[in-house]
Amino acid sequence: MTNQIVGGLGDRRHTAHLEELLASYGNVGSAEIERLRSTLRASETSHRMGMVIDSRSNAVGARLVTRGWVARCAVFPDGRRQIVTLNLPGDVISDPSTGGRDMGVWALTSAGTVDADAFRKFAEEAACDGSPLGRAWRKIREAETLRLIHQVIRLGRLTAYERTAHLFLELHDRQLRTGLTQASLIHIPVTQDVLADSLGLSTVHMNRILQQMRRDGLIIYRGGTVVLPDVPGLEQAARLAPA
Amino acid sequence: MTNQIVGGLGDRRHTAHLEELLASYGNVGSAEIERLRSTLRASETSHRMGMVIDSRSNAVGARLVTRGWVARCAVFPDGRRQIVTLNLPGDVISDPSTGGRDMGVWALTSAGTVDADAFRKFAEEAACDGSPLGRAWRKIREAETLRLIHQVIRLGRLTAYERTAHLFLELHDRQLRTGLTQASLIHIPVTQDVLADSLGLSTVHMNRILQQMRRDGLIIYRGGTVVLPDVPGLEQAARLAPA
DNA sequence: CGGGACCTTGATTATCTTCAATGCTAGTGG
DNA sequence: CCACTAGCATTGAAGATAATCAAGGTCCCG
DSSP: OOEEEOOOSOOHHHHHHHHHHHHHTSOOOHHHHHHHHHHTOSOOEEEOSEEEEESSSOOOOOEEEEESOEEEEEEOTTSOEEEEEEEOTTOEESOTTOSOTTEEEEESSSEEEEEOHHHHHHHHHHHHHTOHHHHHHHHHHHHHHHHHHHHHHHHHHOOHHHHHHHHHHHHHHHHHHTTSOOTTEEEOOSOHHHHHHHHTOOHHHHHHHHHHHHHTTSOEEETTEEEOSOHHHHHHHTTOSOO | OOEEEOOOSOOHHHHHHHHHHHHHTSOOOHHHHHHHHHHTOSOOEEEOSEEEEESSSOOOOOEEEEESOEEEEEEOTTSOEEEEEEEOTTOEESOTTOSOTTEEEEESSSEEEEEOHHHHHHHHHHHHHTOHHHHHHHHHHHHHHHHHHHHHHHHHHOOHHHHHHHHHHHHHHHHHHTTSOOTTEEEOOSOHHHHHHHHTOOHHHHHHHHHHHHHTTSOEEETTEEEOSOHHHHHHHTTOSOO
16 A cells, blocks of 8 residues: 555645635635634645555545645556546545546655545535635636646647647646746646656657757756746647637 | 527426436436426527537526537637537536637537526535435536546547547437437437547548448448447447546 | 666657548539 | 539548657666
């Protein structure tokens, strides 16, 4: 098993990114924030790179990503792999067991998650009531669906170059929202393999595309940190029509 | 404008496919069915092939597809088109305006829809309460998400041949659920162009793949009706691992 | 210093697109 | 009834994009 309990009681660091995300979608009251924190005081589970949650074995509930990158991923018998969604700190994976027996949620880096079942229940009740937190929660869920739609568009009708630019812009936007980065910067703590599996490309081709983007002055890619010196150019490269 | 009001009062035919769909996900009581019908007694809007709902102009609410095929679709300035989701009779398009300015919901054939805003509200309240209808509604929404996930997998990691087989199986399953077809049969009232835009392929290639599937005895494709003489073979061709 | 993980490069091949043309069928109007 | 047309299916040839195969190269870590 790659899982291992390490945390003590959850502290603010566990929920910081989620709180920023909620705040970016509306003014959530401090009472609700306090309630939110109390539902997330579970111990953090630490995951080494590899499988986190398998829809077959441990049927777990919602989990909040607190640290590292995680992905919903389909694996074929012949070894092909498709990353369906990337999940960053602040993301709540509402139903990890969604999908068939060959889908699961994986840790792409060393990562941490906490049980978010109670929070999910709380947020969904809030959504039924229409409180500020409920509205923000709804918007987060809508944004998740929109990301899936964008993933379809990337894979269906964008070239490798366009796909890459489009994904980088999405990651940049998400990391800004959750306070994981600052302007013109993305943190990508995963190998090019992982990007390739998200964008439906081979590793070799992914590598060549990244080099081309470097030559074109759209990215400075070095050691997990990507600088975006020309965001407008990147947006143009992503054919940011259906944004 | 391609839209045009024609219907009289909604009758059972409008909701038949939705009712079958709900029934396939749980035992919904007759009282709730009655309530459902009353929320859907709006006049049917008839759509000629072309645009139905544009996220720019008419910001409409949820709509139930009663007749024909409809699609959530992204269109690029250069003419590329990606169909994100196909919507068949019985489907409720919950938020047609989701997506950027270049996304919209189109009628792929002559089609009919009715306003489903009241129904949506009713179903979501039911989901909050946890009534049978609410549970069925949740399952339908989950199935929608799962279809998006499958679309990502198709486009990301399946070959053209596999994609086509996989989509046909999905359509078969959906049409069985909604009483739109019988075993070993799919009704596909759209041109090969449309299938190509859904599967991220060119029309020419789509045509060649269909011919190959015919030669392989997996489909008998003629005039909008597709016979599936060898469903197990089709499943194998679809690499039905991550189902 | 050795090993492993990751990145990079070149050569070859496969898949798919594009371009262009032809055939087919149903509907239309003379 | 028959050309005429439009939309769709089909075919061939050429070319682009991306995959695969195989080999180095770099960097970090023990």
